[in-house]
Amino acid sequence: MTATVPAPAARRDLDETAAGKRAFDKKAVVPWLFLAPGLLLALVFKFWPMAKGIWLSFFDVRPFLGDRWIGLDNYTRVLTDHRFQDAIGHTLILGLGQAVGAIVLGFALALLLEGQARSLKILRTAVFLPAVTATAVVGELWRLMYYPTSDGLINSGLHFFGFGTVQFLDNPNIALYSTMAMGIWIWAPYNMVIFLAGLAGVDRSLYEAAAMDGVSLWQRLRYVTLPAIRPALMIVLTLATIRGLRVFTEVYVLTGGGPAGSTDVWMTRAYTLGFTRNDIGGASAASVVLLCVTLLLTVMVNHLRKRGEAR
């Protein structure tokens, strides 16, 4: 008799669990099904090659003769190579300059082009064009603009104002900064779009209140706009950091790392090592180092963001 008493409760529990499980299963499986193609592609084309790259970085790679395990030799070689050391400096200068420049210019463009007017929409589209044009094409255009005689667009402008001809790409002291200017031009519109999305969410009443308090433009930017778009700023900063470190096409197309290696960055060195010198192990090690540094910086930016939000 007693045995029959708890049975319904137990069955009810079981039923509830089964029902819950069914609901859980259904909820859990559907998104995964939709994610599966993307994940599968990422696994095959991204994570597997990445894992293979990390694995190869410990070998002297000779596919047809058998790879030789050499431990950390590739890393030691890459990190002690003076050209890679120079490239670190160039990458940091270029990455930092490009990131800051593109953020400042992108923010300025967003402030200037914020609004609903039709003309602004057309202007925004025009300004956004560099971000959707192939970097190689942009590079070729800038090579023409930088042409080191008065036939070049920029030099002809300088001539008009009475200045002499500038060797934008052939002077090793300024070639890196010329490359940086092109990078800023490419990426500022991309940042602008993110900032525009951020600005759209700013509470207008704050501006009105600020206007009533008679604050200056700078104070309005400093105390209203910037705090309001902090999430957008953090996204832009994270993207700019990653982009800055892995900069390649801009440099490869514009200067090829020259003159005299003055614009060589980490990725162009890794490319030369891998595809000109056929040193796949060394190139893999260089890429892994870059991956680690990028991860580290991204985690740091995220950490700072979270700390900022917690306050």
Place this chain on the structure above:
Amino acid sequence: MGDRRRRRRLAAAATVAGLMFGTAACGSGSDSAGSSDPNTLEVWTRSNPDSAATYDRVFAAFTRKTGIKIDYQPVINFDQQLQSRASTKDLPDVMINDTALMGSYQSQGLLKPIDPASIAGGDQISDKSWTSTVGVDGKHYGIPYSRQAQTLMIRTDWLKKLGLKAPTTWQEMLSVAKAFATGDPDGDGKADTYGIVAPASAQNGYAAWWGASFLWQGGAQIIKPAGYGTYTPAMDSAAAVGAVTWMKDNLFCGRKGIVQPGAITAVTGTATNFQDGNAGMYMTGPYNITTFDATPGKDKYEVVPAPAGPAGGDVLADGENVYLGARTGKDEQELALAAFLVSPEGQKIAMTSVDGHQPVVRIPVNSTLDAAKVRNDARWSVVQKAYETASQQFPNAPDFAPIKQDTADALNSIFTYCGGDVRSQLKELNDTLAGDLKDQDLLK
């Protein structure tokens, strides 16, 4: 409302997933359609679409003759793609690429050794050409396919206008270059003409490739054989210092306009000043003849031997070899293709231009053919003579890729910093080259 939005999201997600699969399918669909078919050879050449059109004619003729099909892939970024394929241990059956890369490929085990006697018609290839396909272990790893040597292309209309003759020595070349830069040879009243085109960027080793002829003419060598398959670096010699100093002082750090603006960051693709009509001389390979016949025009320039330096007039010779990919298991078909490619018929098809497409054999390796007669163009005899009597090749038995790149890096740096000390910079290069040879166990 929410349901509709959800349905839209689902539809969008499904579309995106479908597109991604579609794209992936498009990306992988073209590869080796018949790679497992023993009667189909996958062939790669380093070609743009223009020269690929000529290869198409060559392979079509081969298929008509033998019934062996060709899955042809013209590849522009050849080395990058080849390394990717090598990592999957699935190489093309046959590759046609530069001679100087043979050592690099062989050192990676990518190539099948070849017995010259196994190539029908191989005895019609000169010993000079066959010698250039010998690897460090004494075996042949390539079949010569096309050869070329650099010559000087010079604007005859400019020479005529300024009352000058084509130069035969470095000093004369410098005088002509100065006159081209300052004498307004195009008559537009502006100082917008230049003497010599120089692709002197270090990218892909161009500075070493273009500068090599000057090095040979100055009596220098980059590395030299030291017996028993070993080499020593030779860029600290007095001849090398002399040649590089002359180039630096006169071409890059001397009077403006001797070389085109932007020469030290220029590669061949961007050094277009000769066909743009604003530079008067270009020491380059004969593959440019077709291009230059269109612009500046066949009647505007001539092809002459390169001006001689203190040690002679040797120029850089290079070309292409046919390579057989390691472990492909289609020996018979591959040798049949190689035999056709070097036969008079195969070489003639590849030497002729149809619809203005670039020929892919420059100087034939088949000694029964004469480049000038096949093309009915006397200019090709200048190139053939330069190849046969006054040319040197990069040593191709060692892996020359790092050696060329290091030499290019050093030359580009010397030409950029005009205040530098050439002797000490070349000494530094020599030490680097010794390291490269040591890495390959080839340093004496």
